[in-house]
Amino acid sequence: MRLLAFWGLGVSVVWGFAFLKSWERENACMQYEWTGKLHVKQIEYRNKQFYGESRLNALTGDVELVYSGWRRLPKYFCVFLFMLWQMLIMLVLVASWVTIYEILKATYKESHIFSTQWFLILLEGCVFGFFVDVVQWNMVVTKMGALFTHWENYRTEEQYEKALIRKLFLLDFLNYYTWFFSLAFIFVIPGLGNYLTNTFNHMFFGDAMNCCFGPYVNQDGSCTMCPVGDKDATCIECIGFFTFDRHHVDLSAMFVTPIVITQLLNIILRLVAPILVRKRRENAQARADTRAQQCVREAGSMKILGSLDYEDQKESQFGNKSSSRYLEYTPTEIEVLNKKAREILFDSEQDTYDPYDDFHVLTVQFGFTVMFSMLWPLMPFACFLINSVKSRTDGYRLCKTLKRPIPRRANGIGAWNSILTAYAYIAVIVNVLLICISTGVLEFFDETCVSDIQHQLEKQGKTLDDFVFGPDFGCLHIAWRLLFILLLEHLFVAIAYVSMRHVPRVPRWIKDVMSARENKFKGLLREHELDLFPPNSSSGNEGSCDNGKSADAGSDKSSMSSEACRIDVKGLVSFEGNASSVTNRSIRTSSSQSSPSRSISIDPMTPLSRAPSDAEFPTSTGVRTKAREKLARQWSDGSEN
Template identity: 25%
Template sequence: MVIKDKNVTVTSTVTQMNESLESENFYLLCKMRISSDDLFTVIQSSFDNDATPWFGLVVCLWGTIFLEMWKRVNAKLVYEWDVENFENDEPARPEFYGTNDPVTDEIEPYYPGTLRRTKMLLSFLVGILMVCCVLASLIAVVIYKTWARLKITTSNSIESFLLTTVVASLLNVVSIITLGKVYHIIAIKMTDWENHRTQTNYNDALILKLFAFHFANSYSSLFYIAFLRKNNQKFFQLLGLTDFEDNCGVLNNCMSELGVQVVILMIFKLFPKLLKDVFIPWLRKTKNRICSRIKITLSSKNAMQLTVDDFIIKESKKPDLGDFTLEEYTEKIIQYGYQMLFSISFPLAPLLFFITILCDIRVDAKRLLWICKRPIAFMAQDIGQWLTILDLINGVAVVTNACVIAFNTDFARERPFHEQLIILIVIEHIVFVVKFLLSTIIPDVPQHILLAIRKEKYQVATKMKGYPTSLHQFR
């Protein structure tokens, strides 16, 4: 009986061990299955770690240093090209129209400021309407993504990822590009209608319109994923979609999907430019080369000698660049915003931005020298409102990165809300203080430029009767 009891005991022990091993294997299998199904978890664990807050700090401070160095280069070019007072003496645009000046009664056209401000208000309302179209397109993309996650059932995580997140992101890119092209035409028409006096005022008004729209058009989906996607069930209920809920997985962590969205926007938004500036000119050049070879073959002469007139005709047939400066600045500033506002979710975004800039330099150089007609150079005192926009993006980037760190990263996600709020306030204030110190320490005008300006003033004063000749008077 004792042996039998021992056998029973051994048998039961072995059974318990097998059951334990089976349950452990089942747990590991489930864990592996969950990990394979949730592709975002792998991406998130690669980019969301303890170094994420420090990376956000470096990005924000780099933006300040970049802007201050830009100001120094601008001051140097202003001095070398002697355009310090260009905007004060800038002539009127050829397109400017109006009545005679009511004060001097001269022929010089005068346009009432009240009428222009009224037109600018109407332009602002048109911009608001276009922003509403952007929000409508964003809601449509969100509804598709949520519907796809609910209706598409597949065991392949990669296939599910492509049909939901990637397709939704591509639809968002198409919407951004289409609405951007439409509003670009509208903004030019509205700015022409406002009848600005100088080219600088015209450019500044057009730049503000375009960037205000592009800010909403390009970044709305990223703001939604980062800050609004966690608790949006009430939003779907208001739309009558009670069964819909767009969340970020079991842990409700949106960092990884935010990074995917940033990558897709940065890469695929460059495709229209690549198509227009690289592939279409290459196809056109290849076609012209083939046609010229056919002509040479059919000709009785062995070689065709081109004259100066032939070269002039060839150059005249090249396409125009259009508003090259405006388009390039708009594109670069939008890309700059991607890597400043949300690169914390994808740390390789600055490197990707740098690579695209290097490639774009060579493409634009070829466009300027070989593909298109040479553009006409215009004088300017600075880059206009783009400098203000860069400063604005740097300020918004501090708030955006601080919010992402406090509410979306592993650094603070599991903390209570009041602790997250404290982290947000502390990070934001520390970064703003350091940015202020950097902007104060780094002078906007280099020292050698200041000395050169003082020297010029001194030399002018010594040649004029009655002016002091001490160099200390011109600091």
């Protein structure tokens, strides 16, 4: 039991944050290998469904659609009400699941593997997992989340995706983790599970809040004690079917269903359902093709060809050779062509790939792993095996059952990275609460508490190996538990935060490469600063070149163009073959046959205000080269003539 505490904190604090930091570094490596840079501006795609009021932008002078933020406040409130409704539904489902679990435990005493109780509890978990993961999530939660996000009306697709991901994150907690949080922090704590059970019996069946149920009822129907309120008070048996026994709730067995059974069911449904739909459609199309071929054979190909108007080939459907040749194929060849055509048509009609489902599954698995590995130590290995199978099935699903997605550049996984980070920090708090309150692991660090637990188990004919997770508040007071919670939670959250802040997200070798590239670029600028940016004088523009020649505003234009400065930038080549550009507005690259080194031709810049001509040619930068000025003058002279 003591090792479980170290295992849970090790997975949540060490592995969880190490995984996130390693992904950040890997993402930086992929960005650099793909673009040669780290901070690439992501393209913002406009939301086609965005609407608003047309207003004039005072800065740009363009008419833009504007949607006030206060209009989303009532919509946020509706989302909040929907989330409360979802949480209530999940609590009722959990209470129903626990009730059925108790009934099966009481009805079928044999609990070994492959027994009747084992099969029925497994079937119950499959049905509940199917409803929560498939029906509740895919048919209700995701659709309502997309509906609310569309209703909130965001300008860009990036804003829409971030808002949707935040909703999915909150709904995950209310849809998936309500089950486990209620089991881990309500049902296993003495008194809270009884109070919640009586609350549901009171709400749905009108029972008194102190009615007895399950383990508090004798065989004759009388109550041994009241589960809520004064233990010596008089109470009657509950009419409602909700029941609960804390000693039967095994937290280690509660996670087999959602992790193993539910995930496997989800994989099978996502893979098998599209294949069955595709086979059904292909068979229907094959039957239609067979009937069409039979009609052609019965009517006769020559009669069909003879009825066509060969004189007007432009209007005839079979007027060209390639179309009329279709009737000359054998049935086997026609079936091959039809099969290829069916594949093309089916691929074009497939559903568009939606990454939210895959990210949702991965984030849920990450949350289970970092938050509840202490309750079921095999959780990481089960997730690894499931993902190994899922990687192959997802490959088939993406290639065979979904439409090819349109590629878009992205700098990473976006808001999902923040969701994973939030899961990691929440997992630290959850593991501390599990150690100090829910599981009873904290008691095993006190020899007196261990002796008390062993003595209580010996009365029941059991040993410490039969210990069921649950706290003993009589041995360790709640005040000490709260003190340990505050100390451990602050300590491990601080360790995780410091490690995430001080471990760099960019590998050292990338920093060295980019620093060397930047130093070379700055060195070249310092070396040729006067050539690139010649100083201005009162009489005109002056500049100096490597050959010692100077150019001023009164010199001849032809000599200026021929006296262009040459800079050897052979060394200005970035690592891995990427060349660095100095500046586009003042430098243009030229090649020289006599010298193999790379060179840049520099033309002195002439400010518009000091141009020797009276004609004004405005530019965006306010300066232009002699070559541009010459072209502008030629264009001006030609337009005047």
